[in-house]
Every structure is written in structure tokens, then in C-alpha cells.
Amino acid sequence: MPRIAILGGGPTGLGAAYRLRERGVDDFEVFERAGQIGGLATSFQDAKGYTWDVSGHIIFSGYPYFNQFLEKMLGKEGIRRIDRESWIKFEDRYVRYPFQNHLSSLPERAMLECLIGLVESQTIDRDRAFRNFEEWVFAKFGAGVSKHFMIPYNEKVWSTPLSQMGFYWIAERVAVVDWKKALETALLPKIVDWGPNATFGYPATRGTVGLWLAVLPYLGDRVRYRKRAVCVDEDEREIRFSDGSTARYEKLLTTLPLEAFVTRLARAPESVRAASKKLLFNRLFTVGVGLKRPSPSTKNWIYFPNPKTPFYRMTYLSNYSPDIVPGGDTSRYCSLLMETTYSRFRPLPAGDFAKSVVNGLVDEEILQPADLPAIESVYLIHAAHAYPIPSVDRDEALETIQSYLESKEIYSRGRFGSWKYEIGNQDHSLMQGKEVVDRWLDGSAEKVFRS
Numbered sequence: 001m002p003r004i005a006i007l008g009g010g011p012t013g014l015g016a017a018y019r020l021r022e023r024g025v026d027d028f029e030v031f032e033r034a035g036q037i038g039g040l041a042t043s044f045q046d047a048k049g050y051t052w053d054v055s056g057h058i059i060f061s062g063y064p065y066f067n068q069f070l071e072k073m074l075g076k077e078g079i080r081r082i083d084r085e086s087w088i089k090f091e092d093r094y095v096r097y098p099f100q101n102h103l104s105s106l107p108e109r110a111m112l113e114c115l116i117g118l119v120e121s122q123t124i125d126r127d128r129a130f131r132n133f134e135e136w137v138f139a140k141f142g143a144g145v146s147k148h149f150m151i152p153y154n155e156k157v158w159s160t161p162l163s164q165m166g167f168y169w170i171a172e173r174v175a176v177v178d179w180k181k182a183l184e185t186a187l188l189p190k191i192v193d194w195g196p197n198a199t200f201g202y203p204a205t206r207g208t209v210g211l212w213l214a215v216l217p218y219l220g221d222r223v224r225y226r227k228r229a230v231c232v233d234e235d236e237r238e239i240r241f242s243d244g245s246t247a248r249y250e251k252l253l254t255t256l257p258l259e260a261f262v263t264r265l266a267r268a269p270e271s272v273r274a275a276s277k278k279l280l281f282n283r284l285f286t287v288g289v290g291l292k293r294p295s296p297s298t299k300n301w302i303y304f305p306n307p308k309t310p311f312y313r314m315t316y317l318s319n320y321s322p323d324i325v326p327g328g329d330t331s332r333y334c335s336l337l338m339e340t341t342y343s344r345f346r347p348l349p350a351g352d353f354a355k356s357v358v359n360g361l362v363d364e365e366i367l368q369p370a371d372l373p374a375i376e377s378v379y380l381i382h383a384a385h386a387y388p389i390p391s392v393d394r395d396e397a398l399e400t401i402q403s404y405l406e407s408k409e410i411y412s413r414g415r416f417g418s419w420k421y422e423i424g425n426q427d428h429s430l431m432q433g434k435e436v437v438d439r440w441l442d443g444s445a446e447k448v449f450r451s
């Protein structure tokens with residue numbers, strides 16, 4: 001087996017490294033820019049003893065390999081199983097997710113608009129070709145659900161005009177509407193659950209990174225920290241790092257954001273550079289707020305479509321595991337995690353961002369003014385790449401870039417390596433790393449990356 005270099009110690013790089021060891025291959029190294037592993041699935045501990053994830057990460061998967069890996073890494077005791085309780089804050093009230101199946105919780109006028117829109121949407125030609133995500137949303141959800149939830153919420157989470165996004169990625173990512181069920185549950189209210197993550201997992205200790213730290217003992221001494229790749233010479237097959245050192249390879253797995261990776265190539269043709277500029281993404285600010293008080297709710301997370309609220313989602317993080325608050329004592333401490341994306345289309349608001357997030361918690365009545373003195377930690381995390389946008393012309397650009405890279409024995413995989421949101425979770429990432437290794441070793445097809 002030739003010498004392999006892996007760029008990035010997130011779930012994809014670690015998944016590939018683990019698979020290499022599992023298949024008895026030792027001739028590889030993982031080069032990670034940071035001083036710790038995990039990438040977007042890492043966690044940080046602050047001085048007060050709160051553990052913060054980059055974003056509220058939950059674990060669920062339909063891949064048997066991933067589920068076996070999970071159990072091997074953490075054991076049954078090491079993973080907490082949690083029933084999803086996700087909500088939408090709509091004006092002064094909470095509506096269960098999926099929104100369209102819990103319309104009975106809305107004020108009467110909004111409920112009526114949603115129901116009329118759903119009925120009207122049935123008159124739309126079902127086989128009509130939609131040009132973008134925005135058109136698809138209006139056609140499938142009707143004007144009311146679109147106006148009250150789908151459009152404002154998606155504008156916040158993607159920070160990208162919905163007219164520039166495709167809708168080919170939806171599959172398990174969006175709860176699509178069943179208008180009969182929506183009508184039925186509006187008139188005869190009941191809780192309707194949805195989706196592959198109705199029950200999810202979370203590491204019992206160390207936060208989200210707990211899963212990835214558990215892989216390290218299987219990798220021997222193959223992870224190199226603080227190795228930031230600054231240039232890759234695709235003909236010489238050599239990586240140069242910011243500390244001036246270099247590494248040679250015969251095969252390279254990169255998990256860097258594809259668009260940034262292309263700028264590091266020594267010889268990429270103009271067509272590849274131009275294609276990489278078409279890839280859209282957003283960035284993320286996460287604000288963690290640690291309080292000396294028990295959790296104010298049993299909910300898991302809440303979506304906020306209100307454009308004035310500075311975050312699109314809030315997670316009651318300490319409800320996932322007591323280990324992530326000081327002393328593991330959730331009778332005295334709790335933690336909340338708020339996420340806000342921004343992009344070239346939608347900049348962050350000016351001013352003290354953390355303060356505006358805390359004010360948003362009070363405005364949305366998650367916290368009362370009397371809770372503010374109990375705040376003992378405000379922790380900011382920035383992710384320069386958060387969501388790879390499934391834009392209308394993404395796949396054409398990807399084809400140009402990936403076919404050039406593979407002609408040079410460079411394989412770009414993972415959330416931002418493949419640039420495919422629909423295969424961008426931890427399980428997809430691990431599987432992409434595993435499957436590219438299997439392809440190298442015995443020519444088997446990569447199912448997840450090609451799906």
C-alpha cells in the first residue's frame with residue numbers, strides 16, 4: 001500500500017485513519033492544523049468547567065458500520081440515548097417540530113393562512129420543474145407555512161438567498177409536507193414525530209468530541225498536530241506546512257474546505273479555480289451561555305424563525321449530559337448554546353454580538369431578567385466554514401474540481417471536502433473516510449460520497 005497523507009483530523013480524516021488501521025495499513029499520517037482533533041465536531045472546555053460544542057451535535061445514523069463503530073468507541077454506557085423534543089418559537093408560543101403537523105398551536109389567523117396555503121398548494125402542477133429551493137418551498141408547503149416558518153427560518157440558517165439554492169438535497173433533511181396529515185392534526189391535535197433522529201445519541205462524557213477522542217488510542221502515533229497545510233504540489237506530490245516542513249505522499253485524502261484547498265494547489269488549471277469560486281458557504285458564530293441554575297426546560301432545542309432574534313437555533317446543551325457542566329451537577333448548573341450563521345449575502349449585525357445574543361434570550365423569554373446575574377460564562381466559538389450551500393449549480397462545479405483532483409491521486413471527502421450538505425453529518429463523514437480507504441485497498445465503490 002502506498003504512503004498516504006490525510007489532511008485534517010475531523011471525523012472524515014479520523015474515519016479514514018481508523019479504517020486504515022483496521023485493515024492493517026500503517027503507512028499513513030494525519031496532519032491537523034489545530035492543537036486538538038475533531039474539527040467541527042470538536043468541543044472546548046472553558047475556565048469555569050463548562051464544555052462547549054461548535055454547535056449542538058446529535059448522533060444518529062442508518063449506517064451499520066457507523067453504529068458498530070460508535071458502540072465500540074463508547075460502549076453502551078458511554079452514549080446517552082435521548083428522545084428528541086424540538087420546538088419552534090412562534091411569536092409568544094411554542095409549536096412542536098415539524099411545524100406543518102402542529103398547526104393547531106398557532107394563533108387562529110396564522111393557522112388559517114397555513115391551511116388555506118396547503119389546500120391551494122394541491123392545485124399546483126406536481127410535475128412542474130422548480131428552478132430553486134424557494135420555488136420548491138412555496139409549491140410544497142403553500143404560502144402560509146412558507147411565510148410563517150419555512151422562508152424566514154431557512155433564510156436565517158442558510159444566510160443565502162433561497163433562490164440560489166437547489167432542492168435536490170432535501171431527502172431526510174427537511175420534513176416534507178403531507179397536507180392531509182396537516183389538516184387532520186390541525187383539527188384533531190396530536191403530537192406527530194418525524195425523521196431519522198426521533199431518538200438520538202450524545203457522548204456521556206467530554207461533549208461531542210468524546211466520540212472522536214475515543215478513536216485516538218486506535219491510531220497509534222499517526223496524528224501530527226499544529227500542521228497547517230499551506231501548499232500542495234500536485235505533480236511533486238508534496239505538502240508544505242506553515243512551519244516550513246514538507247511531507248511526500250502517493251495518495252492524499254484532504255478534508256479541508258474544497259474551495260480553500262484549491263487555493264493551496266500549486267498547479268490547478270484556471271477552470272478548476274473558477275469552479276471553486278462558485279461554491280457557496282456560510283460561517284457560524286456560536287455563543288455558549290453557562291448559568292448557575294438548573295435547566296429552565298426539558299426541551300432539546302428550539303428553532304427561531306423571527307428575523308429579529310439573533311440566533312436561528314438554541315440548544316439546552318446541558319440536557320444532553322450532566323458531564324458538560326461544572327462538577328457534572330445539573331441541579332445547580334445549566335448551559336445554553338445559540339447558533340448564528342452569516343455570509344457574504346448576510347453579514348453579522350454590528351455591535352457586541354454576545355450581548356445581543358443574551359438580550360435575544362430575554363426577548364424570547366428563554367431567560368428572565370432575574371436570571372442574568374446567574375450567568376457565569378459566555379463562550380464564543382467561530383467556524384469559518386459551517387454549511388456547504390447546496391446551490392443550484394454546485395454539482396457542475398464539483399465535477400470539474402473532483403475529476404482534476406482524482407487525476408492527481410487527491411481525494412477530497414467529508415462535509416466540506418465533498419461540499420455536500422446532504423452527506424455532511426458525522427456518520428456520513430466517517431463513512432466517506434472509510435469508503436475511500438476501501439476503494440484504495442480493493443477497488444470497492446464509494447457509496448456515500450456517490451449518493
Ligand SMILES: Cc1cc2nc3c(=O)[nH]c(=O)nc-3n(C[C@H](O)[C@H](O)[C@H](O)COP(=O)(O)OP(=O)(O)OC[C@H]3O[C@@H](n4cnc5c(N)ncnc54)[C@H](O)[C@@H]3O)c2cc1C
Binds near residue numbers: 008056058427
Ligand atoms: C452548525 C453545525 C451543526 C451540525 N450538527 C450536526 C449534528 O447534529 N450531527 C452530526 O452528526 N453532525 C453535525 N454537524 C456536522 C459535523 O460537524 C461534520 O459532519 C463533521 O465535523 C465533518 O467532518 P470532516 O472531517 O469532514 O470536517 P471537519 O470537521 O471540518 O474537519 C476538518 C479538519 O481539517 C482541519 N484543517 C483545516 N484546514 C487545515 C489545513 N490547512 N491544514 C491541516 N488541517 C486543516 C480542521 O482543523 C479540521 O480539524 C454539524 C455541523 C455544523 C457546522
